[in-house]
Amino acid sequence: MGRLIRASLKAFLLLFLLVVGDFLYALYWPRTIGPTDVVIFRGSGADAVFAQLEKAEVLAQPWMFRLSWVLRGRPPLHAGLYRFQGRVRGLTILDDLIAGRSVPLNFTIVPGTRLQQVYDLARQAPYLDAHSLPPREALAVLLRQAGWRRVRSAEGLLQPDSYRYVPGDPATAVLLRAARGMHRELERLWAGRAPDLPLQTPYQALILASIVQKEGAPAAQQERIAAVFLNRLRLGMPLQSDPTVIYALGDQYRGKLSPADMRVASPYNTYLHPGLPPTPISMPGLQALAAVLHPAQTKDLYFIAKDGQYHYSQDYAEHLRQIRHYLQGGKAAHG
Structure with missing residues (x-):
């Protein structure tokens, strides 16, 4: 009887050591994994997470992996895109899921x-x-x-x-x-805007900023371009901004504005309608918003752009002279 007990204890100890060995191997011994993405969707339960990991074949012993998670108190496993490559330990996979260290x-x-x-x-x-x-x-x-x-x-x-x-x-x-x-x-x-702007609401500032944004000027020019449009608003002049016409044309725009395009019947056509269009025409950046609410202090009413250089003028005669001087034989954006 004593021999049987001793044999049973030895067998149990051997089994225990094998289980512990498998457990340690599954979690601590790195396995070589090819580039493998595992997608865990928001709201996935633990069973769904383990199923995804097992399907991707990134775990040496899936049940050992689950046991380790249980022994750690069943912490939440975060959704995310997880990418595994090279020599990876099972414990690292579990730590990544618990910490949410996913691919951004x-x-x-x-x-x-x-x-x-x-x-x-x-x-x-x-x-x-x-x-x-x-x-x-x-x-x-x-x-x-x-x-x-x-x-x-x-x-x-x-x-x-x-x-x-x-x-x-x-x-x-x-x-x-x-x-x-x-x-x-x-x-x-809007709360910190410059005084005496010809804008009544924050939404109007947003509309004008979207136009400044779509003019495509670098940030360093946006304050002065904003000043041109604000000066025109003060005088009741049409803004005459090409991007508003392009917005009005929508899918009919073919990459270049024609004379017929400039006459498109739309409240967004700022060549035909003075004031601001009904809504913004794009998502303006904060730089464009700041430029509209803190414009350059100028009396400019016109601008042209040539080869990345911007030229401004305060009256139409000067504007025509600049067109002749800078735009002969070239193309430019102008307002």
Whole structure:
């Protein structure tokens, strides 16, 4: 009987050592893993996470991996895109999931992006859920949650920036973050605006900033270009900005404005209609907003651009002289 007990104890000890060895091997011994991406969507439970890891074949002993997670108190496993490559320990995989050390996924809105382009980007962004996006014309209603009131369009309401997300995040949540950011920054800049601007509301400043943005000038020129448009508003002159005509044309724009294009019947055509268009024409950057609210102190009413150089004038005769001097045989943007 004693021999049987001793044999059983030895067998048990051997089994215990084998289990412990497997456990240590599974967690601490690095395995060579080819470039492998594991996508954990937001809201995935632990079972779904373990299933994804097992499917990707990145675990030596899946059940040992789960046991280690249980022994650590079942901490939350974060959603994200995880990329494993080279010699990787199972413990490192578990630590990464617990800490959320995933590959950054960023949704980026660059200054000058239009709402249609934002929607296109959202539908192309990897693992971002764009199914919940409302029609573009209805987005302004959703953005009331971000503080925007009495606006007819979401054009211009999203702050250009990079927004971190994880797989499964709804695109609407990302756009709401961008809208809150723009609303907050616009209110801040409006509160510190220069005196005597011919603008009645922060929204009007946003509209003009979107035009300044789409003029495509470098940041160093934006304050002076903003001054040109503000001076025109003071005098009741049409803004005569080509980007507003391009916006009015929409899909009909073919890369170059024709004389017929300049006569397009639209409230966005600032050659035909004085004052500001009804809405912004793009998502302006904070630099363009700051330029509109703190413009250069000039009396300029016109500008031309040639080879990256900007030339300003205060009356039409001078403007014509600059056109003859700088634009002979060349193309330029002008306002």
